Every structure is written in C-alpha cells, then in structure tokens.
Amino acid sequence: MACYQLISPFAALGVTLEVGRIECEKSNARALVRAYTNLPGYEPWLMHDTGFNLTSTPARKSLAKYLGGRLNLFEIRGIDWESIIEKVCGISLGFMRDGPDVATLGTIPRGQRQRYLLNPLVLHADRTLIFGDSGTAKSTIALAVGMAYKTGLPLAGMTPTETGNVLVCDWETDGETAQARLDSLVRGAELTQVHLDGPDADCDDPNCSYPHIFFLRCYFPLVEMADAIARLVVERGIGLVIVDSLTFAAAGSAKDEDTVIPMFNAMRRWKCSVLIVDHVTVEKDGREQSKPYGSRFKRNAARLMWHVRAVPAESAHELSVGLFSEKGNFSGRMPDVGLRLSYYRCGLPTAPAEEADEIRIVEDDPRSAPEQRKNLSHSAQILLCLREARTSLTKDDIAGRTGIKPDIVKARLNELKKVKQVVALDAEGTQSARRWVLASHRDEDEA
C-alpha cells in the first residue's frame, strides 16, 4: 500500500526528509526515505535515498550514523540526525495509526463550494470523465478546457469560474504534439501570438497571453506516479489536472475494478479538479456503447461523465461534436453540450485536422446534425420530434419521422408518460390512433 507521501522540511536546519510509499505488514512499516540538504557547500552532495524500516530502532540509529558521517548536523546546527529521524518516523507512524483529521458534520463552512470549474462541462475540485472514440477530438477539447482555465477566457460560451495552473498527464502523446495542438487553439482563440514563433523556456513576461500549461509525459501507471503528481500539484499550484487517457494509465486491465478503483482513490488525493479523458466501449459489431471502456467502476467513481460523439459538419474542415451527459451526481442528466471545431492552415480551411495550425471552437447545437440525433437516446429523439412538430403526433407519425421502430416508440412514450413528460390527448381511443404531445406544450395550449 503506497498510501501517501510525507515531506518534512526542517527549514531552519537546512535539511529535508521525505517519506513515501509506506507499506505495513504485521508490525513493520517500511518506506522509501530521501534525505537532502540545501546547506551551502553540501548541496547537492548530500542526497540519500534508501528503503527504511520506520518501526526499527536500530535502523534509525544506523541511518542517523550514516547521515551524520556525511553531514555533521550537530556541529553546524547543534542538533543530531537521530532526533530528526525520530520525529519524522513519529509523524509518519502517527499518520498511519491515527489517520487523517476527522471532520464534524454541522461545523463545516457552508455554501463555500464551487460546483463547476466550467459550467456545465467540468466540475470543480472533483472528477469529470469524458469518453469517446478516436477522431472525436476529445483530447483537443480537454486541452481547450485547460486553456480556458489558465486564461479565464470562455470556451464556446462557457466561462471558467476561476483561473489557475494546469497539468496535463499524458499516457498517449508527447509534449511536442500537445504543444502543436495548444498552439493551434491559441491561434484559433486569437490570443496575442506570443511564443508561437519560437521556444521560450521560462516565461516571466507579464504581458504574455500564451496559456503555459504544464505537461507530463507519463510512462508508468497512474497509481505509481500519483505521489509525484501530488507533489507537482502543490509545488506548481495546479488547480486542474488532465489525465489522458485513463485506460492507458491503468496498471492492469481497465476491465478490472482492482485496477480502476485505486486510480480514482489516487486522483482524489490530488485535491484539485481532474478532467479524465477515456476511450469508449465498442461492441463486436462496431456499435458504440454509452460507457467508458472497461470496468463499470469508472462510471461509479466519476462524478460527472460525458460521452463525446463527433460527426463531420457540412464543411469538410469542420467537426460537429456533441457531449452527451451520461451521469451527473448533483442534478441528474445535464443538458447536452455542442461544440463545432473548425480547422485551418495558414488561415485557409483545411482537412484533415492533423494538418491544421489553427483550431477554432464555437458553440453548436448538439442536435443540429442529423447524424447526431441518432446518438441521442430514443426518449430524447421522441421528445425532440414532438417539440419540433408543435402539434400532436401518433406513434406511427413519430416512428416515421425518427426512424425508430413503432413498438419501441410506444414503449418509450408510455415511460415518458409516467414521468409526466408527454401526454396522450385521447386516452380512450385505440392505441394506434392515440395522439401524443409534450406535457409542456399542452400546458401552453391551455394557458
């Protein structure tokens, strides 16, 4: 059990001890310990990494003796290594024994919680999952969310509720590719084109409008990198971590809950907003299911989930993307979000998207394209059909307009009737002649 990382900087003494990956077995607690100093003349020469038994007195003595031989802290600061090691072991074991602080319900400050980072797409200080097939621009959309959070500028009409630093943890692509994608988004958003002409290692230009996003190319499973990422979150003041993609970040099969649950527990420890990009479940016949690839615990553990589906728009250089809410822990299903991505190269429309150096993203009606409609649930298609008709329809009318089989239309209408979304006008008539309207439309007529 790699449970947490404890960093104890003794600033006045100029030494730091880090304890990580604590594992308990029976009455032994083993951990990785790193000791280092920033004392002039010793830094960076004293840096010691070791596996350490936190519960062994001889181990403490021998580590103190070893470190004392390399840096005589008693001579410089009047304190011995043994005291420091005792303290760090005590804090570590205390944490293991007592656990973290317990909250008292009723005394937690109320009304302080920011629900969204980007309403309604991304939750604040929680885990949002977007999943879709390749070619749905889901990574580009995630990066655009990062850009909005970094700059405070709206993304397709959605304004971030705060700004902050962003870290992309990428298991699929490299920094060069991600930067090219971000460059394209910067051009598309018409941000002042600072840094687009050449590299700038450490930007401290106050007038810079480039959304400098941190990028971590990941080679090891998320659970193994979680401590390092937690450290970056604190050190770099990260408010949003983007994980791309969850399936590739798994330490085993993403179909296995023993793999998936520890990943979500690890992400919770980052204590910031996390936007997770993932792949979709595709059945043998090639049909997409409305769930991320693998274990159902992905669905259980994400607090908000979007299924990303894309269709080419009318023009070849455009992509119409619908994000369909599959789960919202706060308010049930959310309204669908539509985005239209347009791709340009040297200012001219271009297809395919890979060749673009400019990507513009605007708001779109997720239901405008006929192909997108097929992506809606049958109930949603029926409701949309009735809304547009603005008159009563029989089940056969609806079947004709939507292409859904009459039997299925009938079953869905009865379900929708139970939840008072639709009304049968002549409930006494025969099933096939029965005419249906939206409950809201009938109210309008009566008013």
Ligand SMILES: [Zn+2]
């Ligand atoms: Zn800059």
